[in-house]
Amino acid sequence: MASPANLDIRPAAAEAHTLFKQACQAVPRPTLLPVCISVPSDLLTPSAIYLKLSNGATAEYSFLLESATGSTETVGRYSFIGANPRKVLATGPGYEDVGDPLQALQAQLSQDRVISIPSLKLPALTGGAVGYISYDCIKYFEPKTARPLKDNLHIPEALFMVFDTIVAFDHFCQTLTIVTHMRLPENPTDDFQKPYDEACTTIRSTLERIKQPETPLPPKDVGGPASEQEYSSNVGRHGYESFVTALKSHIVKGDIIQAVPSQRFSRGTTLHPFNIYRTLRTLNPSPYLFFLSCAAFHIVGASPECLMKTDGYAALPVDTRFGYTAEQQAQLRPRIVNHAIAGTIRRGANPAEDDELAAELQGSTKDRAEHVMLVDLARNDVNRVCHPSTVKVDRLMRIDRFSHVQHLTSEVSGLLRPECTRWDAMRSIWGPQDQGDGVVYDLGTREEGLTQGPRDGLRLYVVRVGSRGSEVSAG
Structure with a gap:
């Protein structure tokens, strides 16, 4: 690994200054410029880097995002690590921001615009916000679902950590890239060298910590002796069964098409949350693995799907039926992608049994009907914010294999309408239809908090660390 004193930091000072002068002529004017270094990572692991940057997972605010993909549970290309954010944005009753968390996040992120430098070939995530939005925020996106609920978790409804510096671990190229964003001077005549030097210092100090021989x-x-208590449900067996009975009645009446009642299982533990994460990533490697330290609590999870992403840009089709001008139709619009997963069967003991079980799943009338229903809902959600003639099912009922189960998966996409934003897309795709949400909320008295919806296998979502130990919640 290169010495911090002799690093190939890019862009070099002269090139960065040229980019700054060019940016001064742009409208709107960029406020941030990425500065980075790439070094070999063949002797490192993402977990070790995270522990070094977070001082043994003790930093108040930090994160580690990883991925295992494909039927062989191969590692995804990138892992991302961040610690000590520039700002923390928490929303909900009792916090500075109350209401729609996406409005607060949009206001925060809209303050900055980053200069794009294609020659750097940076990964998708180099800075910005990393955090969570609880399920209960659906009440801000669909006001008709709002219900008076008791908060038993006592955590923010949403929390985002805003990072200027992120480490990207490239498993394919066996390199790690440290990216920081220097804040550009307000005036062309202001001192440029000082903020550039400060960015270089941040890169050097980050690399110095990663190079330390000892991993904390x-x-x-954590806390006292290990608890011997059993897992406890927040609703109990009787409560859950009554949920199911009531929902079946609503389905018969035609109020809803389908619903998945949830429950939260908790128990005390003295394990440190990061050790729980390490076990989870071994037992259940998944496309979306995450560990977030949020000061008073931690979020640990493994999910097979991405709720929503933007993937590329394209011009809208020429279509006069929807009233868009020629200029609007010529604009490049983001492609919104939504993944649907419904239909599950276990993995086989060998490839042949895997194939037999997959064929059984694909031939299941129940699972196919449930999956088609979910795809229709996804098309409806995407259609609300995307140009109708671009909404399509790109992939229907493909078998995807994960560590313990096989799923039927589909992909729905569309090009975002000119009058809509990515924030609108997130609100549209966030949760089930408003009538269904209202019915589910009417059955309960407690906020759902952090949830990914129903999944098979082990998922640990929230670990709260206190003087009496930790509470692990799953659901």
């Missing part, structure tokens, strides 16, 4: 480990135990 998280505490083996």
Whole structure:
């Protein structure tokens, strides 16, 4: 690994200054310029880098995002690590921002515009906001679903950490890239060298911490002796069964098409949250693995799907039926992608049994009907914010294999309408239809908090660490 004193930091000072002068002529004017360094990572692991940057997973605010993909549970190309954000945005009752968390996040992120430097070939995530939005925020996106609910978790409805510096671990190229964003001077005549030097110092100090020979480990135990208590449900067996009975009645009446009632299982533990994450990523490697330290609590999870993403740009089709001008139709619009997963069967003991079970799943009338229903809902959600003639099912009922189960998966996409934003797309795709949400909320008295919806296998979502140990919630 290169010495911090002799790093090939890009862009070099002269090139960065030229980019700054060009940016001064742009409208709107960029406010941030990425500065980066790439070094070999063949002797490192993402977990070790995270522990070094977070001082043994003790930093108040930090994150680690990883991925295992494909039927062989191969590692995804990138892992991302960040610690000590520039700003933390928490929303909900009792916090500075109350209401729609996407409005607060949009206001925060809209303050900055980053200069694009294609020659750097940076990964998709180099800075910005990393965090969560709880399920209960659906009440801000669909006001008709709002219900008076008791908050038993006592955590923010949403929390985002805003990072200027992120480390990207490239498993394919065996390199790690440290990216920081220097804040550009307000005036062309202001001192440019000072903020550039500060960005270089940030890169050097980050690399110096990563190069430390010792990796600080998280505490083996937190709090007192391990608890012997059993897992407890927040609704209990009787409560859950009554949910199912009531929902079946609503389906018969035609109020809803389908619903998945949830429950939260909790128990005390003295394990440090990062050690729980390490076990989870071993037992259940998934396309979306995450560990977030949010000061008073941690979020640990493994999910097979991405709720929504933007993937490329394209011009809208020439179509006079929808009233868009020629200029609007010529604009490049983001492609919004939504993934649908419904229909599950276990993995086989060998490839032949895998194929037999997959054929059984694909031939299941129940699972196919449930999946088609979900795809129709996804098309409806995407259609609300995308140009109708571009909404399509790109992939229908493909078998995807994960560590313990096989799923039927589909992909729905569309090009965002000129009058809509990515924030609108997130609100549209966030949760089930408003009538269904209202019915589910009418059955409960507690906020759902952090949830990914129903999934098979082990998912640990929230670990709250306190003086009496930790509480692990799953659902």
